[in-house]
Amino acid sequence: DLVIDQGSDTFTVSYSASYVGPEGSRLDFRATIEGSADGQLVFDVSALPESDFETNRCGFCILHPIAGLAGSQVTVEHTDGSMVETKLPDLIDPWQPFKDLRAITHEVRPGVTAECRMEGDAFEMEDQRNWSDASYKTYVRPLALPWPYMLPAGEMLRQTISLRVSGDGKVPAAAATAEPIRVELGEAGPALPDIGVIIYPDEVETALANLPTLSALGPQQLMFHYDPTRGHGLDALQSYARLAAAYPVKT
Structure with a gap:
């Protein structure tokens, strides 16, 4: 159509x-x-x-x-x-x-x-x-x-x-500078914030089955999504506890 x-x-x-x-x-x-x-x-x-x-x-x-x-x-x-x-x-x-x-x-x-x-x-x-x-x-x-x-x-x-x-599209754009661009390395700045991965209850078993891949990714935090209005209950919390024990980082 x-x-x-x-x-x-x-x-x-x-x-x-x-x-x-x-x-x-x-x-x-x-x-x-x-x-x-x-x-x-x-x-x-x-x-x-x-x-x-x-x-x-x-x-x-x-x-x-x-x-x-x-x-x-x-x-x-x-x-x-x-x-x-x-x-x-x-x-x-x-x-x-x-x-x-x-x-x-x-x-x-x-x-x-x-x-x-x-x-x-x-x-x-x-x-x-x-x-x-x-x-x-x-x-x-x-x-x-x-x-x-x-x-x-x-x-x-x-x-x-x-x-x-x-x-007026005929107004000329600013002329590009002919000066070279110079990049200089300075002192190391503050550390970047931790990088995390969010995990939903139906993803826990996949994460547990692929711990080497998760380790290679190297997240410093695991964020567990828990929402009782979506039917998440005690079983979701228990599965999160198993993953936290298998991959001990901040949660």
Whole structure:
């Protein structure tokens, strides 16, 4: 169900797809991508659950690069319409730098700006460098809300992401410096924090059967995920104790 239309200064891509969840639950959606020569790209998705559909997250994720943007000035529009002039984190931010997002605007190069507008839900941003990824991720369904959650049967869900690039593209970029890049080794800095591996109850037996691989990986911490609301009980704690004894590190 893929349709592609291309004009002299526009294009449109549309398609349909479905997700099938446990016990036969189903979510159908229709997506449309439209681009135009005036610098606008729009990605629109409408989703309709045939039955109650359980999900941890249903919506768009937008990645802004770290390179060239870290510490730069941005304009943030919140869901209540308020506007804030602020900056993207330069150093790694352990918390969400922006919440209740409707749009974020930044300079791409001198004289050129990009506005990313997110409609259909409240979005928020996290610093993906916390997980060694080189991006800021803007996602839907705030983490403060409970998850997983249910999409009710027959209730339409629609989200639209619009990217608009505007300004004078003829403004020349800053000339590259001709100075050579010099790298010098200095004194050793602080030790990196411990690296850990998260283990779920259904992964314990696999970990026990592959202790040499776990040792080669060398995590300094094992993080055991325990959630009674997901059916984890005494047997999960006992299996974690066996793994902690077999691989004695911080837990």
